[in-house]
Amino acid sequence: MIKCKTSxxxxxxxxxxxxxxDARFLKGKGNYVDDIKLPGMLHMDxxxxxxxxxxxxxxxxxxALKIPGVIAVVTGKxxxxxxxxxxxxxxxxxxxVLPTDTVMYQAQEVAAVIATDRYAARDxxxxxxxxxxxxxxxxxxxxxxDEDAPLLRPDKEGQTxxxxxxxxxxxxxxxxxxxxxxDVVVKEHMHIPRIHVASIETCGCVADYDxxxxxxxxxxxxxxPHAIRTVIALVAGHVGxxxxxxxxxxxxxxxxxxxxxxxxxxxxxxxxxxxxxxKPIKWVEDRSENLQADSFxxxxxxxxxxxxxxxxxxxxxxxxVLADHGYTDASANPSKFPTGxxxxxxxxxxxxxxxxxxxxxxxxxxxxxxxxxxxxxxxxAVHAIERMTDRxxxxxxxxxxxxxxxxxxxxxxFPWKSPTGWEYDSGDYHAGLELAMKAIDYEGLRKxxxxxRANGEMMGIGISTFTEIVGAGPSKDFDIxxxxxxxxAEIRVHPTGKAIARFGTKxxxxxxxxxxxxxxxxxxxxxxxxxxIEEGDTDTAPYGLGTYASxxxxxxxxxxxxxxxxxxxxxxxxxxxxxEVSEDDLEWEPxxxxxxxxxxxxxxxxxxxxxxxxNHPQGMEAGFEATHYYDPPNLTFPSGAYICVVDIxxxxxxxxxxxxxxxxxxxxxxxPMIVQGQVHGGLTQGIAPAMYEELIYDEAGNILNxxxxxxxxxxxxxxxxWETGHTVTPSPHHPIGAKGVGESPTVGAPPAIANAIVDALxxxxxxxxxxxxxxxxxxxxxxxxGVFDKE
Amino acid sequence: MTTxxxxxxxxxxxxxxxxxxxxxxxxxxxxxxxxxxTETVDEKNFKGEVVMKFGPVKAKYNGLITFEELNAETxxxxxxxxxxDSKGKGSADMVMNCNLTEKDGGTSVDYTINITIxxxxxxxxxxxxxxxxxxxxDEFTANFKAKLKGEEVDNSMSAxxxxxxxxxxxxxxxxxxxxxxxxxxxxxxxxx
Numbered sequence: 001m002i003k004c005k006t007s008x009x010x011x012x013x014x015x016x017x018x019x020x021x022d023a024r025f026l027k028g029k030g031n032y033v034d035d036i037k038l039p040g041m042l043h044m045d046x047x048x049x050x051x052x053x054x055x056x057x058x059x060x061x062x063x064a065l066k067i068p069g070v071i072a073v074v075t076g077k078x079x080x081x082x083x084x085x086x087x088x089x090x091x092x093x094x095x096x097v098l099p100t101d102t103v104m105y106q107a108q109e110v111a112a113v114i115a116t117d118r119y120a121a122r123d124x125x126x127x128x129x130x131x132x133x134x135x136x137x138x139x140x141x142x143x144x145x146d147e148d149a150p151l152l153r154p155d156k157e158g159q160t161x162x163x164x165x166x167x168x169x170x171x172x173x174x175x176x177x178x179x180x181x182x183d184v185v186v187k188e189h190m191h192i193p194r195i196h197v198a199s200i201e202t203c204g205c206v207a208d209y210d211x212x213x214x215x216x217x218x219x220x221x222x223x224x225p226h227a228i229r230t231v232i233a234l235v236a237g238h239v240g241x242x243x244x245x246x247x248x249x250x251x252x253x254x255x256x257x258x259x260x261x262x263x264x265x266x267x268x269x270x271x272x273x274x275x276x277x278x279k280p281i282k283w284v285e286d287r288s289e290n291l292q293a294d295s296f297x298x299x300x301x302x303x304x305x306x307x308x309x310x311x312x313x314x315x316x317x318x319x320x321v322l323a324d325h326g327y328t329d330a331s332a333n334p335s336k337f338p339t340g341x342x343x344x345x346x347x348x349x350x351x352x353x354x355x356x357x358x359x360x361x362x363x364x365x366x367x368x369x370x371x372x373x374x375x376x377x378x379x380x381a382v383h384a385i386e387r388m389t390d391r392x393x394x395x396x397x398x399x400x401x402x403x404x405x406x407x408x409x410x411x412x413x414f415p416w417k418s419p420t421g422w423e424y425d426s427g428d429y430h431a432g433l434e435l436a437m438k439a440i441d442y443e444g445l446r447k448x449x450x451x452x453r454a455n456g457e458m459m460g461i462g463i464s465t466f467t468e469i470v471g472a473g474p475s476k477d478f479d480i481x482x483x484x485x486x487x488x489a490e491i492r493v494h495p496t497g498k499a500i501a502r503f504g505t506k507x508x509x510x511x512x513x514x515x516x517x518x519x520x521x522x523x524x525x526x527x528x529x530x531x532x533i534e535e536g537d538t539d540t541a542p543y544g545l546g547t548y549a550s551x552x553x554x555x556x557x558x559x560x561x562x563x564x565x566x567x568x569x570x571x572x573x574x575x576x577x578x579x580e581v582s583e584d585d586l587e588w589e590p591x592x593x594x595x596x597x598x599x600x601x602x603x604x605x606x607x608x609x610x611x612x613x614x615n616h617p618q619g620m621e622a623g624f625e626a627t628h629y630y631d632p633p634n635l636t637f638p639s640g641a642y643i644c645v646v647d648i649x650x651x652x653x654x655x656x657x658x659x660x661x662x663x664x665x666x667x668x669x670x671x672p673m674i675v676q677g678q679v680h681g682g683l684t685q686g687i688a689p690a691m692y693e694e695l696i697y698d699e700a701g702n703i704l705n706x707x708x709x710x711x712x713x714x715x716x717x718x719x720x721x722w723e724t725g726h727t728v729t730p731s732p733h734h735p736i737g738a739k740g741v742g743e744s745p746t747v748g749a750p751p752a753i754a755n756a757i758v759d760a761l762x763x764x765x766x767x768x769x770x771x772x773x774x775x776x777x778x779x780x781x782x783x784x785x786g787v788f789d790k791e
Numbered sequence: 792m793t794t795x796x797x798x799x800x801x802x803x804x805x806x807x808x809x810x811x812x813x814x815x816x817x818x819x820x821x822x823x824x825x826x827x828x829t830e831t832v833d834e835k836n837f838k839g840e841v842v843m844k845f846g847p848v849k850a851k852y853n854g855l856i857t858f859e860e861l862n863a864e865t866x867x868x869x870x871x872x873x874x875x876d877s878k879g880k881g882s883a884d885m886v887m888n889c890n891l892t893e894k895d896g897g898t899s900v901d902y903t904i905n906i907t908i909x910x911x912x913x914x915x916x917x918x919x920x921x922x923x924x925x926x927x928x929d930e931f932t933a934n935f936k937a938k939l940k941g942e943e944v945d946n947s948m949s950a951x952x953x954x955x956x957x958x959x960x961x962x963x964x965x966x967x968x969x970x971x972x973x974x975x976x977x978x979x980x981x982x983x
Binding site: 050051052106107126127128129130131132134288292698699700701702703704706707709710 | 792793876878879880881882907908909910911913914915918
């Protein structure tokens with residue numbers, strides 16, 4: 001049970017306050033990009049390439065322009081005149097806005113049709129004739145570095161092959177030594193497949209350029225409005241759109257999950273066209289465009305190895321990654337971290353030696369590498385370490401829970417320095433796994449498994465005890481395009497004691513309007529109900545790097561607490577003035593200052609705020625406002641212990657997740673109900689890559705599942721009953737001890753499921769299965785092993 | 792994506808009669824559902840078009856048909872078709888290898904077809920392409936047999952016809968040629 005310091009009326013931290021934003025969502029009053037309609041607004045649709053790799057011979061817009069309502073067809077050649085045909089990616093690579101001569105992936109933008117309504121724009125798109133000269137695409141990243149591979153990026157000066165970057169962490173020599181001398185070495189190759197965030201709302205924008213004021217208002221689906229404004233100013237500053245002339249508004253967003261961090265060509269084309277014609281331009285993707293062309297996540301090919309002594313004490317790990325980035329590296333990682341925070345992959349275990357390296361290559365696939373609910377590649381890392389931990393347990397014949405207990409970093413070893421350089425802030429891994437095992441009756445399940453196996457039935461139990469790394473990040477290491485990854489809060493309390501607070505982050509469903517209000521309520525004692533939260537308008541909100549990678553609570557949440565504390569300090573001065581006592585004689589309880597030993601002499605926060613406008617001490621600044629830019633001293637390290645039970649039908653190989661227990665530790669909890677909701681959503685997005693989702697391309701570069709008919713997003717039907725719980729190990733350095741939770745379940749769930757399935761199949765000699773593990777894959781594996789022949 | 796189809800059938804007619812049909816582009820092409828010749832370039836090269844239409848996807852391919860091999864002695868034929876979507880939405884390439892042998896007083900016709908489809912049809916119809924192609928060539932075989940007998944052949948392509956065949960074949964029916972009753976039209980939700 002969470003202890004709350006505040007009353008339900010105040011609803012500070014720990015209260016399951018109902019979400020303030022839900023009324024408008026439930027009543028259809030949300031305001032999304034596609035709801036925005038401006039006078040004279042034109043519509044844009046995008047012609048896309050049917051080929052993965054082709055020369056553009058000719059674009060003929062003649063027929064399209066004959067369609068009533070079609071106003072213009074914009075091509076790369078048109079943008080080239082303004083030097084807007086290329087743009088930088090967040091990883092300082094370059095990406096085409098519209099191609100002038102070559103297309104690099106199927107569904108790439110080729111031309112834009114501008115029309116008076118959306119239907120005419122779509123008809124126009126169908127009528128644009130493009131003549132291509134197809135070339136053989138490079139689809140397999142393993143062939144990217146072959147001698148005969150085509151050079152995909154001759155446009156980049158000095159680029160002589162398809163290699164993008166090399167990255168490494170840890171100690172190569174020391175790791176090799178440990179591996180050479182270890183009793184046991186286990187290895188597996190694993191592919192963490194390319195998947196898509198598939199948010200309910202696709203991407204879109206309304207670009208509204210005012211020629212008279214030379215001012216652009218950009219309504220867009222972005223998780224990072226301030227960063228986008230800066231990027232627009234950097235890209236279009238040379239045509240007069242300097243940063244003060246750009247206002248980015250991110251209205252309600254129907255799911256982001258990382259997919260709404262990058263700048264997509266559609267946004268830039270809309271801006272360019274609005275700039276040229278002086279009218280608002282709306283562009284909204286359809287579902288297939290979103291699925292086929294927007295940034296993907298994952299696509300790491302990992303060779304994972306683990307060394308241990310004969311008792312199962314982990315001694316070292318070694319991961320070698322091949323990263324398929326498509327035709328440009330358009331990830332949204334901090335500059336110094338091309339693999340994101342992959343180096344968290346040493347996991348929750350106490351050993352001192354590790355080495356990781358990664359090479360990124362170009363292929364003819366859509367660009368990206370976004371943090372799909374995975375805090376920068378943590379999903380890939382956790383999958384590798386958690387699969388290998390089970391692999392080791394299988395190898396030496398030890399129970400995987402026991403093996404974990406024997407290897408966990410102990411509670412008193414924190415802060416713990418990892419072999420790849422991180423300092424884990426806090427954790428209690430033993431407590432988490434113990435609680436999960438108790439909740440699911442681990443011992444009982446193992447007994448049942450023995451009986452089931454005797455009957456030839458396939459039942460598996462899988463564990464994942466992961467460490468997350470979120471809250472990017474400390475400015476000494478973390479920046480995007482040079483901008484440090486702090487975040488901000490500005491609180492303004494009105495004379496009557498009600499407040500508005502603005503943030504540099506942007507909720508996409510996380511519930512910021514509620515949780516931020518609760519943090520401020522906790523610190524100031526103003527009821528959360530009375531605190532209005534506003535985000536997403538760069539003209540009003542303080543600068544921040546946005547919401548992704550579970551960074552909002554660790555950064556902006558901390559900023560809210562710090563700004564509120566500045567106000568509480570001011571409140572104390574005013575209270576001392578009003579009560580005519582020294583500040584040292586005052587004591588605080590949520591909502592009021594009272595005189596020590598004389599509790600009847602007190603001033604509520606509302607009285608104090610009113611005084612700050614009506615009767616503030618002479619010499620003190622009037623009003624009640626504070627701003628804080630929070631630069632975290634370290635990242636936060638949430639953790640979790642997940643246990644999953646699966647039953648596999650021995651004839652159809654259908655996989656049924658019978659039970660799934662998730663114990664999360666995200667430090668102090670702001671709103672338990674919201675955390676639970678986040679965990680449920682995250683777990684469902686964890687079962688997705690484990691069992692269903694993968695973007696599949698054929699050799700010719702066709703995406704074979706570019707619609708929801710073929711790309712399987714799990715629904716309530718596929719979701720098991722999630723059983724959740726938590727342990728609380730506060731972050732010692734975070735102002736409110738919170739750590740962030742949004743992504744933990746997506747990170748932790750896939751290996752738990754994969755481990756359970758492999759555990760079930762291990763009786764037939766299976767040691768590893770590549771995700772997504774489908775019934776057909778299981779059937780093929782068992783068929784290969786002659787399992788069906790025996791029966 | 793590439794689909795390979797291998798078919799064999801027995802024709803009652805003599806090998807020379809079958810060969811005269813299979814080596815005649817005018818007669819061969821008009822057996823393929825939705826296909827027609829538009830221009831004779833020279834004796835080995837022809838221009839033509841194929842309409843593919845099922846569910847939400849309609850594609851018209853303009854292409855060049857080339858007889859790479861026409862060996863009247865060995866009765867071997869190799870035909871290559873290269874089609875570009877008329878609206879630049881993709882391409883379809885086909886290689887057909889066919890050979891005839893005398894058998895049981897008639898002719899055994901064996902052919903293999905490799906079809907590679909790129910672009911919109913592959914993107915949206917990948918799941919259906921094997922089924923569609925199979926039914927297209929079931930129909931091609933039936934049309935060709937009829938043509939050998941001197942019957943008139945209707946190789947026009949309609950959405951209902953195509954989709955119906957595919958839907959049936961997905962549910963295990965429709966493989967039989969005699970089952971020609973058109974199915975109910977597809978539900979509207981499959982076309983959006």
